[in-house]
Amino acid sequence: MVRSSTLGIGLVALSLAAPLYACQAKSGPAAETGAKAEGDAAKAEGAEAKPSAEEAKAYVAEVDAKLREVWTAESKAQWAHATDITDEHEKAVAEASVASMTYLNGAIAGATKFAGVEADADTMRQLQLLRIASSLPAPADEQKRKELAEVATKLDSMYGTGKWDCEDEAKQDCKDMGDAVEVLATSDDYDELLRAWEGWRTISPAMRPKYQRFVELSNEGARDIGFADTGELWRSGYDMSAAEFEAEMERLWQQVKPLYTQLHCHVRAKLAETYGADKVPADGMIPAHLLGNLWAQEWPNVYRHMEPHPGQPSIDVTEGLKKAKFDELEMVKTAEGFFTSLGLDPLPETFWERSLFLQPPDRDVQCHASAWDVDFNNDLRIKMCIKVGMEDFVTIHHELGHNYYYHYYYDKPVLFQQGAHDGFHEGIGDTLALSVTPKYLVDMGLLDEVSEDPKAVINKQMADGLEKIAFLPFGLLIDRWRWGVFSGEIEPAEYNAAWWKLRNEYQGVAAPVERTEDHFDPGAKYHIPANTPYSRYFLARILQFQFHKALCAAAGHEGPLHTCSIYGSKEAGEKLQAMLAMGSSKPWPDALEAVAGTRQMDAGALLEYFEPLQSYLEEQNAGRTCGW
Ligand code: X8Z
Ligand code: ZN
Numbered sequence: 001m002v003r004s005s006t007l008g009i010g011l012v013a014l015s016l017a018a019p020l021y022a023c024q025a026k027s028g029p030a031a032e033t034g035a036k037a038e039g040d041a042a043k044a045e046g047a048e049a050k051p052s053a054e055e056a057k058a059y060v061a062e063v064d065a066k067l068r069e070v071w072t073a074e075s076k077a078q079w080a081h082a083t084d085i086t087d088e089h090e091k092a093v094a095e096a097s098v099a100s101m102t103y104l105n106g107a108i109a110g111a112t113k114f115a116g117v118e119a120d121a122d123t124m125r126q127l128q129l130l131r132i133a134s135s136l137p138a139p140a141d142e143q144k145r146k147e148l149a150e151v152a153t154k155l156d157s158m159y160g161t162g163k164w165d166c167e168d169e170a171k172q173d174c175k176d177m178g179d180a181v182e183v184l185a186t187s188d189d190y191d192e193l194l195r196a197w198e199g200w201r202t203i204s205p206a207m208r209p210k211y212q213r214f215v216e217l218s219n220e221g222a223r224d225i226g227f228a229d230t231g232e233l234w235r236s237g238y239d240m241s242a243a244e245f246e247a248e249m250e251r252l253w254q255q256v257k258p259l260y261t262q263l264h265c266h267v268r269a270k271l272a273e274t275y276g277a278d279k280v281p282a283d284g285m286i287p288a289h290l291l292g293n294l295w296a297q298e299w300p301n302v303y304r305h306m307e308p309h310p311g312q313p314s315i316d317v318t319e320g321l322k323k324a325k326f327d328e329l330e331m332v333k334t335a336e337g338f339f340t341s342l343g344l345d346p347l348p349e350t351f352w353e354r355s356l357f358l359q360p361p362d363r364d365v366q367c368h369a370s371a372w373d374v375d376f377n378n379d380l381r382i383k384m385c386i387k388v389g390m391e392d393f394v395t396i397h398h399e400l401g402h403n404y405y406y407h408y409y410y411d412k413p414v415l416f417q418q419g420a421h422d423g424f425h426e427g428i429g430d431t432l433a434l435s436v437t438p439k440y441l442v443d444m445g446l447l448d449e450v451s452e453d454p455k456a457v458i459n460k461q462m463a464d465g466l467e468k469i470a471f472l473p474f475g476l477l478i479d480r481w482r483w484g485v486f487s488g489e490i491e492p493a494e495y496n497a498a499w500w501k502l503r504n505e506y507q508g509v510a511a512p513v514e515r516t517e518d519h520f521d522p523g524a525k526y527h528i529p530a531n532t533p534y535s536r537y538f539l540a541r542i543l544q545f546q547f548h549k550a551l552c553a554a555a556g557h558e559g560p561l562h563t564c565s566i567y568g569s570k571e572a573g574e575k576l577q578a579m580l581a582m583g584s585s586k587p588w589p590d591a592l593e594a595v596a597g598t599r600q601m602d603a604g605a606l607l608e609y610f611e612p613l614q615s616y617l618e619e620q621n622a623g624r625t626c627g628w
Pocket of ligand 2 (some may be wrong): 398
């Protein structure tokens with residue numbers, strides 16, 4: 001589904017359900033809910049006649065057909081809304097969401113009668129996946145379910161229509177997210193940056209009471225199906241227990257934290273040269289509006305302040321794209337060309353007819369990029385407000401990665417139409433983008449020349465590190481905040497303070513002006529109002545280097561990992577395709593093993609890729625005190 005706010009599965013990568021095939025049933029406190037009550041009744045019946053394996057199989061087939069129907073209806077409504085945000089479309093989404101939630105709740109309850117039945121592996125797995133199919137669990141109570149669908153849809157609309165600084169009441173001349181993104185990416189003026197940063201955050205305080213209610217209602221839904229809260233449901237989607245998953249995230253973070261600390265140290269020192277030590281303290285945190293990104297999540301836009309070796313051939317693809325007069329369509333075609341070079345299929349004609357590539361001038365759309373299979377049957381689309389430049393060129397590869405996943409598993413049961421886990425889904429397009437090397441860009445006519453000079457290598461590594469390494473703590477902390485919010489450890493009265501505490505602690509990034517509980521800064525980040533789980537992006541940052549290394553080996557690459565491009569390798573394409581085609585039909589370690597020959601996620605390949613940058617940063621940071 002398209003939005004995480006509703007179901008979980010399928011269509012849009014961004015909002016899919018957390019697939020939790022955890023087998024351990026946790027009985028929650030909501031004993032008198034419909035789901036539990038029906039489950040008990042089923043058990044009582046079961047004492048008389050345990051259903052057969054064939055009955056389980058037939059039940060799963062019936063659920064598959066009906067889920068497709070309700071999710072497709074919901075997805076169509078969501079597409080209409082995301083590409084034209086109106087009250088009418090919002091109402092249609094809420095109605096379709098209620099219908100799909102109602103069906104899913106009933107299906108989960110109905111499945112409890114098969115507890116203890118030993119059916120074939122595919123049936124058993126679908127029964128497991130059913131319970132965790134939605135990242136927005138809905139209460140058994142009908143009124144509350146309706147309220148949840150409405151509040152979730154409203155939050156999504158509020159983000160998509162967020163504007164400020166309007167000059168007239170008709171809201172014609174306002175600033176919107178695209179304006180703020182542009183200022184943050186290009187300006188060096190401290191005060192102008194601050195105005196854009198604060199301006200965007202005026203759209204979210206109104207979300208706060210709705211978000212609070214949203215948390216209460218979805219937690220009730222989670223308890224109704226036996227989870228302690230929605231956060232536990234999300235953490236249960238990784239073929240291990242929720243507690244094991246938490247430990248796994250921490251283990252991976254500890255692997256990469258020293259490299260992040262080195263990058264932070266250097267970036268802070270260079271920004272202090274640009275803005276002054278009074279603005280960027282030598283041993284403190286970096287003000288959040290100086291990092292080239294509205295959320296300070298990825299920092300490649302500040303490359304210009306820290307180019308290691310000026311005088312090397314340009315790696316500025318934005319300039320290259322503009323010089324070559326690329327438009328949005330050529331950018332998408334070029335990205336598709338990368339996938340087809342690996343032997344993967346061209347995108348279907350309907351993709352080109354139905355996608356939305358540009359922000360329309362006459363209506364509100366949800367500009368946050370997303371990829372869809374609207375009918376779970378190869379109706380592939382992307383929705384993006386593409387701006388010509390490197391950032392969106394990479395994002396297009398990212399989105400097409402989702403589309404290719406959809407494409408290779410759409411013949412599977414709908415509950416298998418997900419990534420091996422959600423981090424796999426997020427990592428596919430990024431894996432290919434790692435092969436968008438200077439040499440490839442020269443071949444595409446987007447850069448003038450390529451240099452083997454170690455100095456040029458360091459420049460490229462710096463640009464990559466600002467995107468990939470900088471993101472890691474951000475990718476981790478978003479759900480640490482939400483896990484706390486859902487569990488109640490973070491109370492509504494401290495939503496904003498807790499947010500900044502995490503941003504301080506993990507990123508070493510600080511709010512540039514005082515923030516209070518009159519603000520609601522989490523709401524200014526898409527995935528919070530859209531209810532899209534975020535750990536997936538952290539995992540994807542790690543996994544994409546593991547995938548890259550494995551595909552490079554398949555392509556016969558020799559030499560350092562950062563010099564590899566799999567462009568044109570049919571061998572790499574075959575491996576990738578085999579993994580995509582598995583969907584979520586098997587536990588994710590099976591999928592990882594199929595592509596990388598290992599069953600463990602590991603940041604070793606990321607660290608290997610960045611070895612040259614790590615040495616450079618250590619040299620640069622000698623004599624500096626790192627950390628904050
Ligand atoms: O949301 C996205 C994609 C859609 S799944 C554009 N990403 C995260 C973000 O923008 O916050 C990709 C990187 C992280
Ligand atoms: Zn994505």
